[in-house]
Amino acid sequence: MSARIELRTAPHVKSPRTVETIMRTVVLSLLPICLFFIYQYGISAAASILVVTGACLVAERASTRAGGQSGDIGDWSATITGLLLALSLPPGFPLWMGAIAGLVAIFLGKSIFGGLGRNVFNPALVGRAFVQAAFPTAIASYTPSFLPGRFGEFIPSSLALPFMQPPATDAWVKAMQIDAIASATPLSQFKFEGVVAGFDQLLTSLGGHLAVGPSPLLILACGLFLAYRRYLDWRIPVAVLGSAVVLGWALHAFDPVRFADPGFVLLSGGLMLGAIYMATDMATSPVTPKGALLYGALIGVLTVVIRDFSGLPEGVMYAILIANAAAPLIERVTQPTPFGRGPSSKVRRATYPLTPSYISREEHHAVVPEKGSFKPKVNQ
Numbered sequence: 001m002s003a004r005i006e007l008r009t010a011p012h013v014k015s016p017r018t019v020e021t022i023m024r025t026v027v028l029s030l031l032p033i034c035l036f037f038i039y040q041y042g043i044s045a046a047a048s049i050l051v052v053t054g055a056c057l058v059a060e061r062a063s064t065r066a067g068g069q070s071g072d073i074g075d076w077s078a079t080i081t082g083l084l085l086a087l088s089l090p091p092g093f094p095l096w097m098g099a100i101a102g103l104v105a106i107f108l109g110k111s112i113f114g115g116l117g118r119n120v121f122n123p124a125l126v127g128r129a130f131v132q133a134a135f136p137t138a139i140a141s142y143t144p145s146f147l148p149g150r151f152g153e154f155i156p157s158s159l160a161l162p163f164m165q166p167p168a169t170d171a172w173v174k175a176m177q178i179d180a181i182a183s184a185t186p187l188s189q190f191k192f193e194g195v196v197a198g199f200d201q202l203l204t205s206l207g208g209h210l211a212v213g214p215s216p217l218l219i220l221a222c223g224l225f226l227a228y229r230r231y232l233d234w235r236i237p238v239a240v241l242g243s244a245v246v247l248g249w250a251l252h253a254f255d256p257v258r259f260a261d262p263g264f265v266l267l268s269g270g271l272m273l274g275a276i277y278m279a280t281d282m283a284t285s286p287v288t289p290k291g292a293l294l295y296g297a298l299i300g301v302l303t304v305v306i307r308d309f310s311g312l313p314e315g316v317m318y319a320i321l322i323a324n325a326a327a328p329l330i331e332r333v334t335q336p337t338p339f340g341r342g343p344s345s346k347v348r349r350a351t352y353p354l355t356p357s358y359i360s361r362e363e364h365h366a367v368v369p370e371k372g373s374f375k376p377k378v379n380q
Helices: 019-041 043-065 077-088 095-107 123-134 170-176 186-193 199-204 216-228 235-254 262-267 271-278 289-309 316-333 343-351 361-367
Strands: none
Touching: 019 043, 019 077, 019 216, 019 271, 043 077, 043 095, 077 095, 077 123, 077 271, 095 123, 123 316, 199 216, 199 262, 216 271, 235 262, 235 271, 235 289, 262 271, 271 289, 271 316, 289 316
């Protein structure tokens, strides 16, 4: 007998979509968003993306070679972490701080839990939360978009040396005088000054010199592509955005002066990027359909609550991290009921006790009275 029998563990039927394929597709969907971010802020944004992503890849490679985790830079997961982390940081964020954020994102947000698929929290948000706590002044410093000369000169703070004040060139000071109020984000303007940015400006991020991130419209288009390819659970972003809009509408109807309108809630800050790319992380989100809806609704509600009732203008990062921590519990309480375990099955078992399969239906009804006149007993 020359034939060989191979014994392997499950799964025996495998999908053609591998981890590498999914991650690579997500990276490709992020490229238009990164290019738009570079178009907004110039070479400083490009340098930030390269440095932060490079730091994530170095940390991933070091963790893999040390034997502390499974996976490698070839699975593209560290690249996704670096791109998302860079997009969540201000474009003028010092590059050395961005490198620290990338290292922390991989080492503390991923490797410490065992590697790919084992992390509890979204690694990109772990890195951002660390630098927000460590460098609060730098991460709160924003730059107006579409400044002239952005492709020929760095934002001075980008090239600041560690623990040193960045030098401000004459050209940069002149460029910053375009619009003084534009150096604050729309959320900060509304939170502390009561200024509401226009809907069309927020939708495309093309109007004026607002200190905003990539266009929510572009992010939504890339997210629809991933949903069409079934590389993300559409329930999560729909629940995040829907719950945020509903709660924002209710608060705005209660007090239009204090609370922003639903359109501003939806398009401002990092809600769109967080809902589509960060909340849908497969390793940190529930897999049950009801759990995905509950998980997304929790993020949307927490985002609005933090924005409106705390001292912080933005709350997407903390909302997603809190929901990540609650995801195992959400998944546990939303498990689907196995077939035959529902309430109706209990009624059927109480009305018609189990009988041997060789007893006919007529013999069964001759022994078991009709419903309502039978009191179940333990089978002998």
